[in-house]
Each structure stands twice: as structure tokens, then as C-alpha cells.
Amino acid sequence: MMRKKRTALLTAILLIVVIAAAAAGWIWYKERNNTVNRHEPQALLQVESITQPEDNYDVIVAGTDPEGIVAAISAARNDQRVLLVDGRNREILGGLMTLGWLNSLDLNYSPEQSKLSGKHNFLNKGIFQEWYDMIEGTSFDVNTAANAFYELVKAEPNIDLLMKTKFLEPIMETGNKGSGQIITGLRLETEGGVEYAVRAGAVIDATQDGDIAAAAGVPYSVGREDIGRPQDQQAVTLVFKMSGVTQQVWDSFANIGDGTGIDSMSAWGFIKSREYVSSNPERVGIRALNVGRQNDDTILINAMHIFGIDPLNPESVQEALEIGAKEAPLIVDYLKKTYKELKDVEFAGVAPELYVRETRHFEGEYRLTAVDVVDNRDFKDAIAYGSYRIDIQRLNAQDQGAIVAAPERYGVPFRAIVPLAVDNLLVVGRAASFDTIPHGSARVIPLGMATGEAAGAATKLAAELGLSFRELSRSESDISELRKRLMAQGMELAPVKFETPEYAKHKHYQGLLAAVSMALTFGGDHNETFNLDGIATAGQFANIMQTVKIAHADHFLGNPYVAIADLEEPAKLPLTLEQLAYTIALTTDLSVTPESALDEVVSKGWLAETTLSDIEDSQELKVGEVFSLVRDLMEFYAGKVYS
Structure with missing residues (x-):
């Protein structure tokens, strides 16, 4: 009798567990496939900037793109006094994401994904994950992103934020006994027109194009020079906005077919858009749409390719902005006529900044190769990991672009952010020491943010040990300590399992x-x-x-x-x-x-x-x-x- 009661009780418990698991699974499934944007629009926070920098800092971070923000936060959390300085006349933080309107993330997913949690498992955790948890998802509202960046920076008392400087240039000295060039700080001019010479124990170049490193004399190649095509580089893009995308309009995208799909914040596909014939085919084309939703019934479209632009030439950049601003309304008209689901939307403007994919590739203590990425290679000094496809966008009007390979997980060594020829300097983001082909994957912002976090932590360790970054990069034991510290900060650097492709x-x-x-x-x-x-x-x-x-x-x-x-x-x-x-x-x-x-x-x-x-x-x-x-x-x- 007791055995029957015990069996019945266990059966009941098992049934309850199964029902609960099924209910949880159903809730997870519904939430994962939910297309409703429940987020409210945010007003931009007023960014408070210092008016006068101090004479000396432990670290100066040049550039307020995501990579620079993370580098500054990481250094500050490692008890370094940091000057985070913008050199592009910006009023908000986030650069390419918030002013270039690149609001759909190219993410590095881990080969190890949980099928039960419903949450993405990224290779880039740490401060990137902290910021990601403050935004809407794989696409985000640019105001939300800018505010999240500012809140993270403002929370660090060790960071002085200086916006809207008129110029930045390196202060250089020759090392003892002619050992090479050393960057010892930056000269800058504030918005008020006052010039300062600010010294620092270390400088992190997080500008999009490595402007500080170039001025300091670090060697680099341009575009696809390393494979014999210096005149070729990936097209630039001007992101544009469309308004009137209500929930009903958004949901209608799911019925288009044509390779088109949606979640609550992102849409992709619209393959017929590639048939658009521009007003200037040799200079402008479009690809299938990447669509990132905003919180005010607008969407941002990353699709336009503008050819023949030299992003290192301000006049050429201005030309690109003018070409894009002229073409964007024409593209919207085409989309409205091509897709009935878009017939009631309207053109609502273009991004304040240009999306530039490729310019300088600096020479570091190690240069990431295509073999490294395709071979899913790890390194003892890996300080970041990537898995995004090697995505080479169109080079010109005749080229169609290419996906070179889809890696599982490859490492980016610390040596790749330690530039040749100049000491006390680290270069993070897409301008780091990557060959042009692997750059097609390593250029994505989340990986750049990871290199920024590593750079910030490295400034503290190098100062503690009395080493240059070059010396640090050559010490296996010291690099091991850096990796331990990064993991303690929440970065994921442990091995993961995946099948050999x-x-x-x-x-x-x-x-x-x-x-x-x-x-x-x-x-x-x-x-x-x-x-x-x-x-x-x-x-x-x-x-x-x-x-x-x-x-x-x-x-x-x-x-x-x-x-x-x-x-x-x-x-x-x-x-x-x-x-x-x-x-x-x-x-x-x-x-x-x-x-x-x-x-x-x-x-x-x-x-x-x-x-x-x-x-x-x-x-x-x-x-x-x-x-x-x-x-x-x-x-x-x-x-x-x-x-």
C-alpha cells in the first residue's frame, strides 16, 4: 500500500515538473517569437564635459566610439586616472553606433549556445555585455545606446570626459639610448580655443582610423594593400531613416517572403531591393536591407553602398555625405513602390556621420591573418574572441562583395593591439593589426569593445610591472596575469568546445x-x-x-x-x-x-x-x-x- 502511494506521489510530482517545464518552454517560445517593441523612447541625456583637462593622467583614451568608451571604463575600474577625449566635434557618446546610426549589431556568438535560457551567449562579455543588457537587443534605439554609454562613463569617478576638441596630436619623445619613439601624451585644443599639452603614462588610440597612431609614425597599410590592391577598400554607407513604421506595418514584414524576416527589433532581407538602379550607378548601389527599429515608429536602414570615397580625406567624406543624402529619398521611393508593406512610410533623414568600414590597418607585434580566422586559431595571449563571418562588402559598382568564411571561434592576440615603432601606445578597434581579409570579421564593434577592455586593463598591469606594452606582450607569465584579470572583470576567455568544420x-x-x-x-x-x-x-x-x-x-x-x-x-x-x-x-x-x-x-x-x-x-x-x-x-x- 505504501509503495503504491509513493509511486502515485512520484508520478504526480513528475507530472507537475513536466507541465511546469512545458509551460516555461511555451512562455520562452512566445517571448522569443514576440515582435512587439515594448520599449519607450528616451530623451538624450545632456553630456557633461570638463572644460579644462589636468596636466597629467595615467591614461588618455582618444575617441568616443564604443571601443574607446570601454577602454576608458576598463582603465578607470583598474584605478587609473583617465582622460577620455573626443576629437570629432561630437555632443554625445557612441560614435558609429549613435551618430553613424549603425544600430544593428554584428555579433560574435559563442559556439556553445543554451537552448533553454532563450538568451544569446556571446563571445564578448565583460563591459560589452554590461552595455548590451542596457539596450533593446540585437538592434537598438540610438538614444538608448548613447544614454547607456554615458551612464557607464559617468559612473566612473576616475574618468574625465572632454568633448568637442578641435584637434588631437601626439606628444612624442625619443627613448633612452635611441630605443625608439615614445608617445607621452596628447596636444589638444578645447572647444573654447585653449591649447593644452596633456601628459599620460599610456595612450589608447580608439579613433576609427587610428589617427593618433598614424600621426605618431606607426607603420600601416591602407585598404587591401596587403593583397596588392591599395586602391580598393570596402564601400562606405550612409544610414537613412524611415518613419511611420507602426506595429502593424512591422508585423506585415513577416509576410513578405523574399528572404525577409523580423524579431521585435530587427528586420532583414527585402531581397528585391538589390534590383534598385541608382541615379549614379558607378557611385551608389544598395544591398539587401539591414533594418534596426527605433522606439518611435521609425527604422534605420543600413543598405546603401557609396563607392570611390577616401575616408581619410575630409572633402571626400563630405562628398559621400552629399551623394548619400541625395540618393536616400530615391531609395525610399523605390522601396515604397516595390513593397506594398512600405507604401505608407516616409523618408525621415540620414545619419549625421558616415559609416566607414575600412581605412588603415596598422602593423603590430602580431598581425591577424586569414589563416588565423579560418583555422579558428587560439593564442596564449588572446584577449578577445570573434566568430562573425568574414564579410567583405562591395568594393566598387561591379563587385558584389563576398562572405569569405564563417569561423567558429578565433582569438585576437594582445600583440595585435601593440603597434610597432611607438611605445606607450595601444590601438584598438578596426584599425588594429589585422590583415584586410580577417578584418572583414575582426572589424565588428563588439570585438573592438573587447580589445578596448583588454587595453584598459593592460595599462594598469604594465604600470605595476614597470613594463612597456611591448615587453608585456612578450612575457607569457605577465600575459597570463592579464587574462586572469580580464576574466575577473567578466570577460569570457576560457576554452569552448566546437566541432572541427x-x-x-x-x-x-x-x-x-x-x-x-x-x-x-x-x-x-x-x-x-x-x-x-x-x-x-x-x-x-x-x-x-x-x-x-x-x-x-x-x-x-x-x-x-x-x-x-x-x-x-x-x-x-x-x-x-x-x-x-x-x-x-x-x-x-x-x-x-x-x-x-x-x-x-x-x-x-x-x-x-x-x-x-x-x-x-x-x-x-x-x-x-x-x-x-x-x-x-x-x-x-x-x-x-x-x-
Whole structure:
């Protein structure tokens, strides 16, 4: 009898638990799929700025974009006296997010996601997570974001905030015994026209383009210079606003189809928008829409691409603003005619600042490579992690942009924010030491905020130890201490588990790494388009060698297209080993015939015997085989190893 009662009781308890779990699951599901924006508009807080800086600080942070704000907060919480200074005549904090209106976040999600909590698990926690918990979600109201940044800064008594300075320039000294240049502070002019020379034990450059580092003499490349295309860089964008987006209008987006979807704050898709023909096609185009909701029935649209702009030239930036302001109302008219769901919305203005994706790439103690990102590489001195796709936006009107790869989790080493040539300086954000291809992922703001937090903490540790940042970066034990401190601040630097991507299991993976590094191939959103087992063509290989030639012009003086000049439909003709060797020979400017090229190239040792022996069919080379052969060529002919 007692056993039956006990069984009945356990059954009842189990039933209650199941019902409760089901109810919780239903509530979570409903909330996750809820599209209602329950947030109220916020008035912008009045930002209070000091009028006169002190003579000396422990740290000066240049730039009031999110990366600089986080750097200042981190340093202040590590008991450093901080001057956070803006050099762009701004009245609010947040820069690109709040004045460039980039209000939809490109996030670094952890490979380890909880299916029960309903909350995103980000790789970038710490101060970024603290700020994120103060806003609406993956898209946010720009006033909310600006106020959240200001509240975080204002809460730190160790921070002096100085806005609207007229210029910033580094104060430089030569180190003892000619050991190199040292930045010892900044010269600046306040809004009132008074100049100051402010000294500091450390300077963190968090300006979008690394303006302080450039003026201090840190070496850098511009745009895609590291792959032979200095004239190319990702398009700039002017975000624009549309009004009249009520809850009813917002919900109607879910019925569009066309790759369009919504949650409570973000919308995406609107694929037909790509068919828009601009008033100036060589200078302006649009992509599918990224839509971030505001709290006042307006939305912000990140879609416009403006080409041929030099973001380091103020006159060119002004031209971009004028081009964008002219084009934005025309785009809205097109969207209203194309989508019935948008017929009642109205154009409501453009952002005060331009969204610039790429300018300078500084040279640091380490430079993040495409191999690092695609290989999901970790580092002993990793101070931030990324997982966002390598997203290369359009370079010009003819280019369509590309998703190079979708990593799982890669580390950004501390050495990548320690610039060459100048001491007492750290460079955080998109201008840090990243090659142009990995920059397509590492440029996203949450990762930049993580580098800012690491930089702020590093100023305290370096001062305690009496080390330069360069010395700190070279000490494994001291870097270990920095990582411990960052984790104590709430950053997530512990290992995570994830499966090895399928592409990394391929026998021609090392060849793929070389190909990605030279922009010879793109994997797409899910790494599905590398096509390593597909059949290569003669025309395709000529294009590959032309791209290799551009990236390494000093080594390849010939013309690969001569090799296919007499072929009929080379774009459809399977690539043979003989044709590959002939194309290589002509690109290196060897004098050969199609028949002699293979023997000549092999005799020079440019192609590894192990790679050649692994070819399945010399009359129909596979794409992966081609990449491995190109990798050999780069190592044994050009002396460049991608690994």
C-alpha cells in the first residue's frame, strides 16, 4: 500500500515538473517569437564635459566610439586616472553606433549556445555585455545606446570626459639610448580655443582610423594593400531613416517572403531591393536591407553602398555625405513602390556621420591573418574572441562583395593591439593589426569593445610591472596575469568546445588556407561554396593566377591569360596538370611551350612531389588540388608560406 502511494506521489510530482517545464518552454517560445517593441523612447541625456583637462593622467583614451568608451571604463575600474577625449566635434557618446546610426549589431556568438535560457551567449562579455543588457537587443534605439554609454562613463569617478576638441596630436619623445619613439601624451585644443599639452603614462588610440597612431609614425597599410590592391577598400554607407513604421506595418514584414524576416527589433532581407538602379550607378548601389527599429515608429536602414570615397580625406567624406543624402529619398521611393508593406512610410533623414568600414590597418607585434580566422586559431595571449563571418562588402559598382568564411571561434592576440615603432601606445578597434581579409570579421564593434577592455586593463598591469606594452606582450607569465584579470572583470576567455568544420578535415585544407589568404575563393555564409571537390577549369585557373599576380606583383611578371588565348571556351574546359603548369610558367614569365612547361616547373621544385602524387586525375584537376599546387608555388617559388 505504501509503495503504491509513493509511486502515485512520484508520478504526480513528475507530472507537475513536466507541465511546469512545458509551460516555461511555451512562455520562452512566445517571448522569443514576440515582435512587439515594448520599449519607450528616451530623451538624450545632456553630456557633461570638463572644460579644462589636468596636466597629467595615467591614461588618455582618444575617441568616443564604443571601443574607446570601454577602454576608458576598463582603465578607470583598474584605478587609473583617465582622460577620455573626443576629437570629432561630437555632443554625445557612441560614435558609429549613435551618430553613424549603425544600430544593428554584428555579433560574435559563442559556439556553445543554451537552448533553454532563450538568451544569446556571446563571445564578448565583460563591459560589452554590461552595455548590451542596457539596450533593446540585437538592434537598438540610438538614444538608448548613447544614454547607456554615458551612464557607464559617468559612473566612473576616475574618468574625465572632454568633448568637442578641435584637434588631437601626439606628444612624442625619443627613448633612452635611441630605443625608439615614445608617445607621452596628447596636444589638444578645447572647444573654447585653449591649447593644452596633456601628459599620460599610456595612450589608447580608439579613433576609427587610428589617427593618433598614424600621426605618431606607426607603420600601416591602407585598404587591401596587403593583397596588392591599395586602391580598393570596402564601400562606405550612409544610414537613412524611415518613419511611420507602426506595429502593424512591422508585423506585415513577416509576410513578405523574399528572404525577409523580423524579431521585435530587427528586420532583414527585402531581397528585391538589390534590383534598385541608382541615379549614379558607378557611385551608389544598395544591398539587401539591414533594418534596426527605433522606439518611435521609425527604422534605420543600413543598405546603401557609396563607392570611390577616401575616408581619410575630409572633402571626400563630405562628398559621400552629399551623394548619400541625395540618393536616400530615391531609395525610399523605390522601396515604397516595390513593397506594398512600405507604401505608407516616409523618408525621415540620414545619419549625421558616415559609416566607414575600412581605412588603415596598422602593423603590430602580431598581425591577424586569414589563416588565423579560418583555422579558428587560439593564442596564449588572446584577449578577445570573434566568430562573425568574414564579410567583405562591395568594393566598387561591379563587385558584389563576398562572405569569405564563417569561423567558429578565433582569438585576437594582445600583440595585435601593440603597434610597432611607438611605445606607450595601444590601438584598438578596426584599425588594429589585422590583415584586410580577417578584418572583414575582426572589424565588428563588439570585438573592438573587447580589445578596448583588454587595453584598459593592460595599462594598469604594465604600470605595476614597470613594463612597456611591448615587453608585456612578450612575457607569457605577465600575459597570463592579464587574462586572469580580464576574466575577473567578466570577460569570457576560457576554452569552448566546437566541432572541427568540414572544410578543415579536407585533405587539401592547407591549400584552402593559402587560397583564402589571397582572396582566391569564398566559402559563403555556411562555408558551403569552397567546392574543393569540384572540377577546376582552364579559365578559372587563369583568373586565379591573375589574382596571385596582383597580390605578389614582384614575383609574377608574366600574363596568365596568354595561356588560354588559343583555347575554345576555357571557362568550361577542365584544367589539366599540363595546362596548370603552362599557366604558372607564363605568369612567372618563363619561356616555355605547353608541352615543356610541366617538366620545367617540376624541375625547378616549385610543386611538391607529395602534392603531385596526390592528384587523382591529371586531366581533370579538382579545385582543392589546384589550391594545394598554388600553395606549393607560393612557398617554393615566391617564398611565401600560408600556414
